Amino acid sequence: GESVGLHLPTLSVQEGDNSIINCAYSNSASDYFIWYKQESGKGPQFIIDIRSNMDKRQGQRVTVLLNKTVKHLSLQIAATQPGDSAVYFCAETPGDNAGNMLTFGGGTRLMVKP
Amino acid sequence: NAGVTQTPKFRVLKTGQSMTLLCAQDMNHEYMYWYRQDPGMGLRLIHYSVGEGTTAKGEVPDGYNVSRLKKQNFLLGLESAAPSQTSVYFCASSFGGRGYTFGSGTRLTVV
Numbered sequence: 001g002e003s004v005g006l007h008l009p010t011l012s013v014q015e016g017d018n019s020i021i022n023c024a025y026s027n028s029a030s031d032y033f034i035w036y037k038q039e040s041g042k043g044p045q046f047i048i049d050i051r052s053n054m055d056k057r058q059g060q061r062v063t064v065l066l067n068k069t070v071k072h073l074s075l076q077i078a079a080t081q082p083g084d085s086a087v088y089f090c091a092e093t094p095g096d097n098a099g100n101m102l103t104f105g106g107g108t109r110l111m112v113k114p
Numbered sequence: 115n116a117g118v119t120q121t122p123k124f125r126v127l128k129t130g131q132s133m134t135l136l137c138a139q140d141m142n143h144e145y146m147y148w149y150r151q152d153p154g155m156g157l158r159l160i161h162y163s164v165g166e167g168t169t170a171k172g173e174v175p176d177g178y179n180v181s182r183l184k185k186q187n188f189l190l191g192l193e194s195a196a197p198s199q200t201s202v203y204f205c206a207s208s209f210g211g212r213g214y215t216f217g218s219g220t221r222l223t224v225v
Binding site: 032041 | 154216218
């Protein structure tokens with residue numbers, strides 16, 4: 001993932017619309033990917049994960065898509081709600097590191113307009 | 115089930131002072147991690163542990179030390195705090211590298 005310094009990319013959506021948050025990763029050896037939601041003043045909260053042998057996984061109102069060819073991950077949130085407003089991070093881990101440490105992307109701020 | 119608990123939640127240190135951040139997990143996880151998060155950025159790994167009595171360096175280990183004397187606890191130490199260590203520190207634990215759970219963070223300011 002890339003660091004974007006002090007200015008996070010921001011996605012502003014209307015309540016009820018669908019949101020798509022994108023993430024590019026660089027390590028072709030990464031085999032496990034996770035999306036986290038972080039609200040102000042809190043720690044990251046697990047949303048959904050996907051292994052590299054899959055290209056799509058669905059949860060409740062969320063879908064993660066993985067395109068290994070272009071090393072791209074996306075998080076789709078259906079019927080976005082004000083409570084979805086937060087910073088979203090993708091994280092990856094390659095299968096060959098002993099501690100399965102996560103490498104985080106720089107994050108995207110989602111703002112939901114009522 | 116408390117998950118991952120970090121203490122303290124806030125701290126202000128003077129340059130050169132030392133302190134220890136405590137992380138405790140009650141999920142019997144083998145792996146534990148310390149990350150730091152600077153404004154507008156993702157988390158960067160400081161140190162991690164794959165089991166009791168083991169520690170290893172992460173991406174940004176300089177200026178920090180860690181210890182894992184008990185499986186449930188992972189301590190992060192700053193021997194001589196510097197303003198560059200002003201950050202929010204997050205502890206996490208996982209079961210075999212899956213199912214990461216994060217604590218709520220410690221906000222540290224070094225003046």
